[in-house]
Amino acid sequence: MAGKTLYDKLWDDHLVKQREDGSALIYIDRQLLHEVTSPQAFEGLRLANRKPWRIDANLATPDHNVPTTDRAKGIEGIVDPVSRIQVETLGKNCDEFGILEFKIMDKRQGIVHVIGPEQGATLPGMTIVCGDSHTSTHGAFGCLAHGIGTSEVEHVLATQCLVQQKMKNMLVKVDGKLGKGVTAKDVVLAIIGKIGTAGGTGHAIEFGGEVLQNMSMEGRMTVCNMAIEAGARVGMVAVDGTTIDYVKGRPFSPTGENWDAAVKYWRTLHSDLDAVFDKVVELDGSEIKPQVSWGTSPEMVADVTGNVPDPAKEEDPIKREGIERALKYMGLQANQAITDIKLDRVFIGSCTNSRIEDLREAAVVVKGRKVADSLKQAMVVPGSGLVKAQAEEEGLDRIFLEAGLEWRDPGCSMCLAMNADKLGQGEHCASTSNRNFEGRQGFGGRTHLVSPAMAAAAAIAGHFVDVRELLN
C-alpha cells in the first residue's frame, strides 16, 4: 500500500465518523472567531437553545473592523456605528458563552491568523477552522486548517465537528534557491500565476521542496495564506525543526511531559516518501523574480522586469475578455512596463504580510530613504499588538516614520477596507495583502499585490521598481 500524505494523516487522526454517503465528521481542535462571520452563528445557537460543545477550543478577537488609529479610545474610537455594533456584539457573545477574547484594548489583539500562531494557539497537527478563507495560513504548522462559512462556524461551536468530504492531494514543490530580494510572497504569487486561481480547487495543497524547507515559519505562513487564492481551501507544510522551534515557549504551547509527547507526534507529520499525490506541480525557485499583480485576479501577475500583457495575443476568448476587462478597470495599457505603473498609496500589512519579518524586510529597504512626494499615503499596519511592540523595540517604527510612512495600530485595515482605511476611486496601491479584486480596497480602487520589500521600494520610487536594485 502506498504511504500517506500529510493531509491523509491529519484527516485520519481527526476522523470521528465516515458516513456511507461519502461525507465525514472531522473533529476540530481549534476555532478562531472574529466579529464579521460570527454574530449570525451565535444567534443561531441561541435560537436553537444550544450551548458551545467545548469552550476552551475557541479563541476570539476583533480584527476586520477595528480602527488603526486612536486606539486609546477602545470601542468608542470606532466611528462607524455599524462597525462598532459588530465589535460590541462579538464581545457580548464571548462574554455570554465564556469564550476567551482578546478585546480591542488587549495587547494580544490582532488579525486572527497572526495571533493564533503567535500565541501557540495554533499547534502542529491540529484541525483549525475560522470563518475566514485565509485560515489556510495555519497549515504552515502542519495543521489541517479550513476557512468556513458562518453556518459551519455555528456547526463547530455546537458539535466540535465539521462535515467534510475528503479532498484530493496536490503537491506544489519549489526546489532550488531563492535569489536575493525574492521572498515567500513572490513564491506564492508565482505559484498562483502558474496554476491559476482555480488550480487547487477541490484539493488540499502541500507546499514542499527545498525552498519551503529553507523558509522561516513566517514565510511558510505567507505561502499557505494564499492557498485559497490558488483555489484550495487548505494549504500545508510538513513539520520540521523550524516548526518545533517556533512553537516552543508560546503561551498556549504544551510544556514538560506534554511537550515531549507532542514533539514525538509532531515529528510524524510529513508525507511519507512513497505517498502518492493526485496532482504535482513543480517550480524552480531560482527562476522566481519579484512579482507584481497587474490585474483584478491574483493569477494576473508578472515579473517586475516584465510587462502588462497584451490581450490581442491571448487566444482563449474568455481569457482575452478577462484581460481586457482587467486592464480597463486597472487603467493600464497593454504591453506597458510594470515599472511604469505609478502609485498613489502603499499598504504594508494584512494576514499575508504583517508579521515581524515582513516589517523588517520593508524597513531594510526604506531605511535612510524618503517616501516619494507623489504618493498620497504609505502606511504600515502591524498584524498584532505584540508584533507592534516587538517592532518598536527593534526601532522599526522610527525607520518607517523617518522615511515618511505611517505607523498604525493592528488590524485588517486596508486589506479589505471595512474600517476607515481605503483607496479612493482610480487610485493605484502597492499592497502586501492577498486579493486584488475590483473594489476590494475601496470603491474603484486598484490593487497591486506585492511583497513587503517590493511595496517598500515602490513607496520610495513612487512607482514599481525592482527591489533587487535597491538592495545592492
Place this chain on the structure above:
Amino acid sequence: MRAFTQHQGLVAPMDRSNVDTDMIIPKQFLKSIKRTGFGPNLFDELRYLDEGKPDQDSSQRPLNPDFVLNQPRYKGASVLLARSNFGCGSSREHAPWALDDYGFRVIIAPSFADIFYNNCFKNGLLPIVLEEKVVDKLFDEAEVLEGYQLTVDLEAKTVITPSGESFSFDVDDFRRHCLLNGLDDIGVTLEDAELIKSYEDQRRKTAPWLFGASQ
C-alpha cells in the same frame, strides 16, 4: 432550513468568469449582524452606478443599465447561469445570503469555488455543476429566447430545458439528502454526540496538550 425538491424559474445569464465574493456582496454590507436583507446589495458595484452604503434605500439609486439583472426581461429571475470558478474569494456566507435574499434558488456554472459551493447548501440554495459546453448552450438559449426558464429536479438530479432536453448533474448524497428534507445539519451531527464524546475522550489521553487552554 428551507427544503429544495423541484424548482422552475426564469434564467438570468451572467457572462463573466471568476465572479468573486467581493463582487457578489461588497464588504461594507458585511457589517450587519443579521442573515437577511442583503438582496438589494447583491452585485452592488456592478448593479448600481454609485457607491453603495449600508442602511441606504437602494431603490433610489442610479442603476447600471448594462448589468444583466437590470434588464427588464430578467426581472424575477431565480436561476442564475454563470461561468467558471463562480464564488471565488472569501468564505463570507453573506454571498449565498444575498443571492437567496434576491430570489435566486439555483446557480448553474461549469465550476464553483469550494467554500462558496458548500455555503450554498447550508442556505437552501442549489449550486449545479454542468459541463462547459452544456453551460455554453444554456447561455445561448437564455440569451436568444426571452422568458427562458429551466426546471431543476433535485430528486432526479436533472436540469430540463423548455424544449424538453434534460441534463443530469452530480451532487453528493449527504448534501442532497439534507436539502431535499430541509434538514438542520447540526441536528444531524448531534445524533452522533456519543461518538464525538468517545473520540474526544480518546484524544484527551493521546493528545492531552490539545485540551484546556493554558496561558
